[in-house]
Structure formats: C-alpha cells, structure tokens
Amino acid sequence: MLKAKVAVLGASGGIGQPLSLLLKKSKLISHLSLYDVANTPGVAADLSHINSRAKVTGHLGPEQLGEALQGSDVVLIPAGVPRKPGMTRDDLFNTNASIVRDLVAACAQNCPKALIGVISNPVNSTIPIAAEVLKKAGTYDPARLFGVTTLDVVRANTFVAEAKGLDPATTDVPVIGGHAGITIIPLLSRVNPSVSFDKDHIDALTKRIQDAGTEVVKAKAGAGSATLSMAFAAARFAFSLLEGLAGKPDVVECAYVQSDLTEASYFATPVHLGKNGLVKNLGLGKLSAYEEDLVKAAIPELKASIKKGQEFVTK
Numbered sequence: 001m002l003k004a005k006v007a008v009l010g011a012s013g014g015i016g017q018p019l020s021l022l023l024k025k026s027k028l029i030s031h032l033s034l035y036d037v038a039n040t041p042g043v044a045a046d047l048s049h050i051n052s053r054a055k056v057t058g059h060l061g062p063e064q065l066g067e068a069l070q071g072s073d074v075v076l077i078p079a080g081v082p083r084k085p086g087m088t089r090d091d092l093f094n095t096n097a098s099i100v101r102d103l104v105a106a107c108a109q110n111c112p113k114a115l116i117g118v119i120s121n122p123v124n125s126t127i128p129i130a131a132e133v134l135k136k137a138g139t140y141d142p143a144r145l146f147g148v149t150t151l152d153v154v155r156a157n158t159f160v161a162e163a164k165g166l167d168p169a170t171t172d173v174p175v176i177g178g179h180a181g182i183t184i185i186p187l188l189s190r191v192n193p194s195v196s197f198d199k200d201h202i203d204a205l206t207k208r209i210q211d212a213g214t215e216v217v218k219a220k221a222g223a224g225s226a227t228l229s230m231a232f233a234a235a236r237f238a239f240s241l242l243e244g245l246a247g248k249p250d251v252v253e254c255a256y257v258q259s260d261l262t263e264a265s266y267f268a269t270p271v272h273l274g275k276n277g278l279v280k281n282l283g284l285g286k287l288s289a290y291e292e293d294l295v296k297a298a299i300p301e302l303k304a305s306i307k308k309g310q311e312f313v314t315k
C-alpha cells in the first residue's frame with residue numbers, strides 16, 4: 001500500500017483543520033504533517049489520538065517549515081486570509097501572494113518532487129506565482145502543480161442534482177476555466193448522467209455556481225468564506241492525487257494547471273492523474289455555443305490575473 005507523507009500548510013485554519021481531519025482517515029497516508037504559524041501543537045495532539053493509520057506531526061512557525069515538508073509526496077496549501085463581504089478574491093492578493101511565494105519556495109527546497117495543490121486565493125494568480133517560484137528554484141514541473149478548483153465541481157454537482165432530482169454523490173459536472181466569478185465555467189452540456197436545461201435555467205445555474213463562494217461569504221457575514229465544503233473538496237482532490245500516485249488507472253479531476261489550450265497560460269480542465277501527477281490534460285472537450293462564449297469572456301480576466309501573479313515574482 002502507498003505510504004505517502006502529506007503536508008498541510010495552514011493546517012490550523014478554517015479549511016486546514018477539517019481538511020486534516022478528513023485526510024487522517026485515509027489509508028494511503030502514513031504521515032500527516034501539519035504546519036501553520038499558530039496552534040499546530042494543539043491541532044496535531046488532538047488529531048493524533050484518532051486510531052487511523054497516519055502518524056500526525058505538528059510544526060509551528062518558519063523555523064519548523066523545513067522539517068514539516070521534508071519527504072512530502074503531496075503538499076496542500078490553504079494558508080492565507082479569506083474574504084469578507086464586499087471583497088473580491090483578487091482583494092486577497094496583497095496578503096496571500098507573499099504567503100504562497102514563501103511556502104512554495106520552501107517546497108522547492110525540501111520536497112522538490114512533491115505534488116502541490118494550492119487552495120489559497122486568488123487561485124488564478126497564486127498558481128502562476130507558485131510556478132515562477134519553482135522555475136526560479138529550478139524545480140518546476142507543470143505536471144506537479146495544481147490550483148484546487150474541486151469546490152466548483154462539488155457545488156455544480158450539488159446544484160444540478162438538486163435541480164434534476166439526481167443523487168448528488170454520483171452526478172458529475174466538469175467545471176473549467178479558473179476560480180473567480182466569470183472565469184468559473186460549468187459545462188452544463190456535459191453533465192453525467194446526461195440532463196437538459198432550458199436557456200434561462202442554464203443562465204441561472206451558471207451564475208449560481210460562479211457566485212457560490214460569495215453566497216457563503218455573505219451568509220458567514222464577516223466570519224470568513226467556505227471552509228467545510230472546501231475541506232471536503234480538497235480532501236477529494238488529495239485522495240485523487242494519492243490514488244494516482246498509488247497507480248490506480250483512470251483517475252480524473254478538474255484542476256487549474258499550466259495549459260496551452262487557450263490564450264490563458266493557466267486554465268482548468270479535466271486532467272488524468274497518475275504516478276507523476278498530471279499524466280494527460282483531457283482538454284476542454286466539446287462545448288455548447290453558450291459555453292464557448294463563457295470561455296471567450298473569461299480569457300481576458302484570466303490573462304490579467306496570471307500576469308499579475310507572474311510579475312509579482314519576476315519583477
């Protein structure tokens with residue numbers, strides 16, 4: 001059985017704690033390494049009493065970051081500040097860009113072969129930041145860096161299943177593009193099992209999926225953004241990365257990755273995961289005319305967010 005070390009950076013946060021709890025249950029993880037700048041001794045002590053396979057270690061503050069990362073096969077990064085009502089994800093750039101830059105630089109130094117999943121927003125920019133940092137360190141492999149967009153898929157699955165009376169657990173809606181507003185592109189023409197909607201319903205569902213993060217931010221009224229559903233989504237993505245590493249065939253997830261499929265140099269599509277991370281980009285596939293227009297509308301914003309991230313590191 002796979003003996004993976006998985007590190008969670010930002011493990012004491014709203015996402016980090018429930019994510020770590022879900023990961024603790026995995027049979028594929030032998031070592032769960034929890035890093036944060038606050039509270040990791042307590043979170044690690046608490047989780048370490050659960051009688052599942054993974055050994056849990058806690059690491060606190062920058063001087064313990066190296067040991068947290070050494071030998072990691074998968075690194076998940078939910079470190080950084082969340083939105084408050086009235087903010088866009090891009091408003092988080094000033095705080096989160098340097099957090100992601102420094103954590104990814106430490107990954108390059110301590111676990112250069114790890115698969116890295118970045119959750120910290122704005123994902124459309126934090127992935128280009130991570131890529132530039134890894135390039136500078138000489139360890140960049142585009143097959144090993146992923147922006148985690150699984151929550152968009154989880155939401156689309158839920159909303160479509162509710163609308164059509166399907167089982168949410170087996171409904172599958174691919175979501176492509178990026179992870180902010182109009183860059184989130186649910187492919188309602190490609191739902192499995194196959195369903196059809198009229199134009200108004202497609203419009204309403206698309207907007208709800210695009211604005212779902214804001215729906216949670218408003219409902220939490222200043223107490224942050226999605227944490228529990230995000231932990232569920234990140235755990236699903238992590239389990240898929242681990243199953244790929246373990247050699248399971250046909251593992252597919254949507255993720256925001258380096259891409260030459262559109263004018264945006266990073267773009268989320270379904271990707272096939274395997275022993276070295278991304279094995280094959282499965283592409284955009286056949287789109288409806290409505291979805292093609294959504295892609296066209298998303299490209300300028302994606303390109304601007306990518307450029308902003310790249311320039312943050314290279315300038």
Ligand SMILES: NC(=O)C1=CN([C@@H]2O[C@H](COP(=O)(O)OP(=O)(O)OC[C@H]3O[C@@H](n4cnc5c(N)ncnc54)[C@H](O)[C@@H]3O)[C@@H](O)[C@H]2O)C=CC1
Binds near residue numbers: 038092099
């Ligand atoms: N990709 C996605 O779909 C989603 C992304 N997010 C993003 O995830 C991030 C985290 O959200 P929450 O967990 O709700 O925030 P939170 O504030 O509850 O937790 C963040 C954690 O990061 C830690 N942290 C801050 N600086 C750090 C550093 N330099 N090194 C290590 N840890 C550090 C904090 O101590 C805290 O424990 C936000 O940027 C949020 O926008 C949230 C939901 C969905």
Ligand SMILES: O=C([O-])CC(=O)C(=O)O
Binds near residue numbers: 151212
């Ligand atoms: O909306 C936010 O700020 C957090 C997030 O990315 C989401 O819930 O999709």
